[in-house]
Amino acid sequence: MRISSAGCLATALAAWSLAACASHPAAPDPSPRLIDDFETYAVGRPPEGGPWRLYAVNGRAVIDDTRAASGRQSVRIDLAGKGGVFLFAEGGPLFPAARDAMSGRMKVWLQAGPAEDVHWTLIEGRGLRRSDGHTGLVRFGGQHPAPGGGSRLMSNYETPDGYADPAAPLSDCWAHAGESEAMPEGRWVDVAWRIGPQGLMLSLDGRAISGPDVVVLGQGCLHQPGTYVWEIPAMERVSIGWETYQPGAPRTLWIDDVRIGD
Template structure:
């Protein structure tokens, strides 16, 4: 209990006042063990490698280093679920990322994801931000139990070889999502209820958001042929209001 208490104090000092009730979760990964995957409260999915290292960091000395391979199974995401569900079924997220080289043209990737069962429906859904065409950012929606896999593209490319800030908003009540890059709203991938199209269309092109159960961060490619990825993440904040 003593270690966790220290961790809370450190993260509050770095990011916000400990009395800020808008902050649901925050970490700079300084409390995690170098060379190991992030421990409590994180869960890892995918076969890619995830370790705490000191080669790059936005603040402090440590960040999370993701090394992923080709295809979905070789991706790597780390997530938390202990703060969910939320009273208004919505949250704002913020993190700093460093992408050595983004996935090439023809490879669809995800870097932010939340999921859960869709209220009053017999299927679950995943709401995601990532990219696809020539390293351009995109919003993505997929379902389990019915077929969908929907998209909305932007012309904004993900930065490479430098630290940048990503902020996002997922509103499960209004079926609404937004993403900011270094403080600028990428309006082309703001989605509310319906995107640009779907690979399959068993729910009439509608983006029916879930009762949000988690948030996962990292990198996963959905096709092979793109080579390995190296990504770092630091200074994660989940809150009820945009910071």
């Protein structure tokens, strides 16, 4: 949804600001629609037979019993370089009638983040924008190396239909956390998020991360001006895992104790 005038932008900002004040993005839904601790799946195989489907390019996801945040099992993801490995769930009881909001929480153990300046995604929400019916992607991940080590956190908004359809919007917008806000490595981290009309929220171990907490506008965009609105789509799918969009070193992480609601 491109803003065509300062008046439209002011109206959008005012409406979103009032909504944010009335209902600040908070903790994930206490009655989640999807809960998975990965204890019921066969070790050494993908988490088959549950709510998940697997997307894997240049990597794999299997049930592992060498590391767990609780119980005895988790999902281990190995990525060889550029590509992605995601577990995704969509439709049905998780997203009835394409909800406008989606929240979640999971435990993540990242062996080591990128030392290179590469864009990566850990969480993605997908759906259709109500204004024009085109796909909107809302992502949490990271990009730039942090001065103290690790990769800085960020949120990302993209409208990918524009790559194939010249009439569709094309964007690639970002909002970076501060230079010291890197994805923790070598330990279990509680990652919580919320995507909805009041904006985006990301927290680590219960601490809100500023920068990726976008309401209306991010910090900049490719293909669009800085006034391009992050229009939250009607949620139809959630993906968790790891994807990187430039060549990089191999990556290993574990995910456990997933809770997703709306």
